Amino acid sequence: MESTLQLPARVEALSLSGLSAIPPEYVRPADERADLGDAFDLARDHTAPRIPVVDISPFLPLADDDKQQQRINSECVEAARAAAADWGVMHIAGHGIPADLMDRLRAAGAAFFALPIHAKEAYANDPAAGRLQGYGSRLATNASGQREWEDYLFHLLHPDALADHALWPAHPPDYVAATREFGRRIREVASALLAILSAGLLGPGRGDALEKELTRAGDDDLRLQLKINYYPRCPQPELAVGVEAHTDVSALSFILHNGVPGLQVRHAGRWVTARDEPGTIIVHVGDALEILSNGRYTSVLHRGLVNREAVRVSWVVFCEPPPDAVLLRPLPDLVTTDQPARFTPRTFKQHLDRKLFKKHQRQLLPPPSHNEQHQQEDTDGGGHHRHQIN
Numbered sequence: 001m002e003s004t005l006q007l008p009a010r011v012e013a014l015s016l017s018g019l020s021a022i023p024p025e026y027v028r029p030a031d032e033r034a035d036l037g038d039a040f041d042l043a044r045d046h047t048a049p050r051i052p053v054v055d056i057s058p059f060l061p062l063a064d065d066d067k068q069q070q071r072i073n074s075e076c077v078e079a080a081r082a083a084a085a086d087w088g089v090m091h092i093a094g095h096g097i098p099a100d101l102m103d104r105l106r107a108a109g110a111a112f113f114a115l116p117i118h119a120k121e122a123y124a125n126d127p128a129a130g131r132l133q134g135y136g137s138r139l140a141t142n143a144s145g146q147r148e149w150e151d152y153l154f155h156l157l158h159p160d161a162l163a164d165h166a167l168w169p170a171h172p173p174d175y176v177a178a179t180r181e182f183g184r185r186i187r188e189v190a191s192a193l194l195a196i197l198s199a200g201l202l203g204p205g206r207g208d209a210l211e212k213e214l215t216r217a218g219d220d221d222l223r224l225q226l227k228i229n230y231y232p233r234c235p236q237p238e239l240a241v242g243v244e245a246h247t248d249v250s251a252l253s254f255i256l257h258n259g260v261p262g263l264q265v266r267h268a269g270r271w272v273t274a275r276d277e278p279g280t281i282i283v284h285v286g287d288a289l290e291i292l293s294n295g296r297y298t299s300v301l302h303r304g305l306v307n308r309e310a311v312r313v314s315w316v317v318f319c320e321p322p323p324d325a326v327l328l329r330p331l332p333d334l335v336t337t338d339q340p341a342r343f344t345p346r347t348f349k350q351h352l353d354r355k356l357f358k359k360h361q362r363q364l365l366p367p368p369s370h371n372e373q374h375q376q377e378d379t380d381g382g383g384h385h386r387h388q389i390n
């Protein structure tokens with residue numbers, strides 16, 4: 001039998017070829033296309049509600065317990081709680097990460113993606129062989145599946161001892177130092193935000209509950225995984241998506257970007273395009289936190305649009321519990337006779353497998369309308385896990 005070994009086509013190569021019509025596998029189904037468009041056009045809708053901006057500076061730098069207690073009544077707890085409940089997403093200001101470190105991170109990722117494609121292929125991943133880390137493009141998961149208009153780089157960022165620095169780009173020279181330092185700082189911000197969101201659920205004095213639950217009382221560390229999404233210019237943005245609608249499986253996801261619009265979040269029955277709020281970091285509530293909060297915090301449904309004019313790059317840090325050691329379940333204090341547990345206990349890995357299984361089952365069935373799928377995802381926390389199925 002003849003075997004055809006093909007390198008996966010990179011979306012960047014397609015975009016650079018100057019084609020005027022995108023290949024059919026990138027064209028989304030008609031009902032999903034109804035509200036797609038050029039991200040720059042959609043970002044001009046100034047009637048859209050604004051994703052909340054929350055200043056978390058009262059919680060940083062992380063202080064000893066006593067100081068933390070005094071600060072815990074801060075109004076930032078209520079602002080973060082409301083944003084996590086109503087939106088499942090917020091822009092955080094006052095995170096304490098220096099602007100020049102964020103610029104270094106962006107410059108390093110941009111310099112990697114500025115390499116010619118053949119140079120980036122040295123870092124190619126191979127999901128079929130179980131090698132998820134590296135440079136990749138998402139392949140259709142079934143014969144009728146659509147592809148997404150993006151390439152990416154994915155690797156574990158923290159804890160440092162688990163990170164395989166040999167897989168991190170050697171070019172530009174600052175990539176490893178800048179990315180590692182950013183990971184260290186995001187780890188601190190994750191603790192602060194978990195403390196704030198814990199207090200928002202359980203009241204002052206209970207700021208440690210979420211992180212304890214996610215790390216087996218500190219025996220394991222949280223994991224941070226970095227995915228740099230590279231969305232090339234697209235000649236027909238009204239037909240394609242960069243990342244299809246999904247919720248993240250993480251506890252929290254942190255997003256930086258290069259200022260080009262594209263992220264949309266589902267809020268009150270409509271898609272809202274995230275605005276550029278300079279200096280802030282976007283934070284998503286993911287499935288793991290929705291489960292621990294027994295549904296009080298919302299794992300936000302979101303997607304990435306593309307545009308004709310400018311390459312969009314985003315840096316997403318998924319903050320996750322260890323895959324097997326922690327049982328994700330609603331915090332016992334949040335389960336009452338009035339409010340029974342809405343989620344069955346599961347490890348992070350089991351959650352991931354279940355979500356993938358559901359997605360594959362959906363793909364085997366004749367497709368329901370995409371709107372129905374989204375509604376279903378809204379309520380059951382289903383959707384797509386991005387960074388490990390690629």
Ligand SMILES: O=C(O)CCC(=O)C(=O)O
Pocket residue numbers: 227229243248255257262263302303304314316386387
């Ligand atoms: O590019 C973005 O802003 C979001 C990407 C995303 O949702 C993901 O990688 O999970």
Ligand SMILES: [Fe+2]
Pocket residue numbers: 246247248302386
């Ligand atoms: Fe996502």
